[in-house]
Amino acid sequence: MQESVLWYVSYSRNDAEKSTLGLVRILRASGKYKVWIDTNLESGTESWKKDIAKTIDQCPLFLLVLSHDVHESKYIGEEIAYSERVEKDRLYVKFKETHLPFSISNMQELRVNLTFEDKFGEMFAAVKEELDRRKTPRI
Secondary structure, three states: OOOOOEEEOOOOOOOHHHHHHHHHHHHHHHHOOOOOOOOOOOOOHHHHHHHHHHHHOOOOOEEEEEEEHHOOOHHHHHHHHHHHHHEEEEEEEEEOOOOOOOOOOOOOOOOOOOOOOOOOOHHHHHHHHHHHHOOOOOO
């Protein structure tokens, strides 16, 4: 039986990779959360598209780490659009202060005045608190 995925995490490799990978590493190390990111896939390939769609289909929560370069990414736009189409619960958190693109204006945000870049510990605690509030499944 396959384990369910807790989170699908979307982020820009150009400017938020280090912080996002840190968040994912801490969540995984806690033993309470299962997180999926596309670190071993080449963006835009057919296998990437299939794996992205399959994972979004399986996950109860789509988390977007918002940064400047998210606005320039065609692939992140496709991920957001797909998560909307399949009606996934969506949440975004800010890695860096930036404007909200129109396509995510209806996503719930977490701690609008904080960013991971400035307050990593506080943002991490807020993310865990939000998971508990939503009763998001754990492994």
